[in-house]
Amino acid sequence: MNESTSRHILGTFEAALTSLRTNALMMAGLTQRNLQNSSSGLIKRETESCKMAIADDEEIDTLEVLIDRDGIDTMMRFNPVASDMREVLATMKLSVHLERIADQSVGIARRAIKLNTVPAVPEVTLIHEMLNHSIRMFQDALQAFTDRNVELALTLKPRDRQLDQMNKDVAEKLTDAMPENVSRVRTYLDLIFIARYIERLGDHSANIAEDTVFLVSALDIRHQTAGTQKSAAAYGDIPIAKHL
Numbered sequence: 001m002n003e004s005t006s007r008h009i010l011g012t013f014e015a016a017l018t019s020l021r022t023n024a025l026m027m028a029g030l031t032q033r034n035l036q037n038s039s040s041g042l043i044k045r046e047t048e049s050c051k052m053a054i055a056d057d058e059e060i061d062t063l064e065v066l067i068d069r070d071g072i073d074t075m076m077r078f079n080p081v082a083s084d085m086r087e088v089l090a091t092m093k094l095s096v097h098l099e100r101i102a103d104q105s106v107g108i109a110r111r112a113i114k115l116n117t118v119p120a121v122p123e124v125t126l127i128h129e130m131l132n133h134s135i136r137m138f139q140d141a142l143q144a145f146t147d148r149n150v151e152l153a154l155t156l157k158p159r160d161r162q163l164d165q166m167n168k169d170v171a172e173k174l175t176d177a178m179p180e181n182v183s184r185v186r187t188y189l190d191l192i193f194i195a196r197y198i199e200r201l202g203d204h205s206a207n208i209a210e211d212t213v214f215l216v217s218a219l220d221i222r223h224q225t226a227g228t229q230k231s232a233a234a235y236g237d238i239p240i241a242k243h244l
Contacts, residue, residue, distance in 0.1 A: 042111075042115070097205075124191060133202070140155070145208055153213050167198070171192050
């Protein structure tokens with residue numbers, strides 16, 4: 001292979017990667033907007049924002065299919081190795097998590113529309129803290145992925161455990177309140193479902209963070225627990241164990 005041919009192939013591969021990254025960034029932006037609209041619809045009782053979140057989901061689904069198709073095409077055409085292969089795979093996995101986050105946002109929006117047709121209940125404030133926590137997690141997960149920031153990515157798993165506990169606390173409080181407020185049982189059930197959607201947002205943000213670590217360091221930290229002991233050397237001098 002002569003030098004000019006090599007440059008042409010490299011340039012074409014870089015163009016494919018750039019297209020993949022661009023579509024992923026576009027999908028991330030739409031997913032953020034989707035989550036913001038569903039959040040506003042819930043917190044501010046804005047049904048129109050909920051409808052916008054539901055309507056945007058189709059475009060996000062289309063981008064996931066496009067990224068998946070282009071990622072497979074890139075691997076088949078160029079047979080990338082090492083970090084290039086990890087970037088293609090991580091971007092494809094990112095699109096899956098973004099699509100599922102958008103699905104959870106749509107779930108929140110649909111339940112919020114139902115809640116907006118009945119009088120507000122004070123217990124809805126229990127959901128606000130969870131929602132804000134999950135939104136910050138999602139923003140940091142995207143930031144970590146974009147900046148290849150392993151340290152930031154490693155903060156997501158313990159924060160996800162906090163969100164899991166918040167979900168359990170909310171479900172318990174709402175369940176306990178049902179016998180005393182029978183007329184609000186349906187509303188409480190909607191809030192419990194919303195809390196579950198929010199908890200799933202955290203799961204996907206944590207998954208994006210794990211994929212970030214893999215992308216940067218070729219290390220698979222899925223299913224690691226706080227009790228797992230790993231030396232810094234085993235992780236390429238990345239102090240992972242203290243974050244798990």
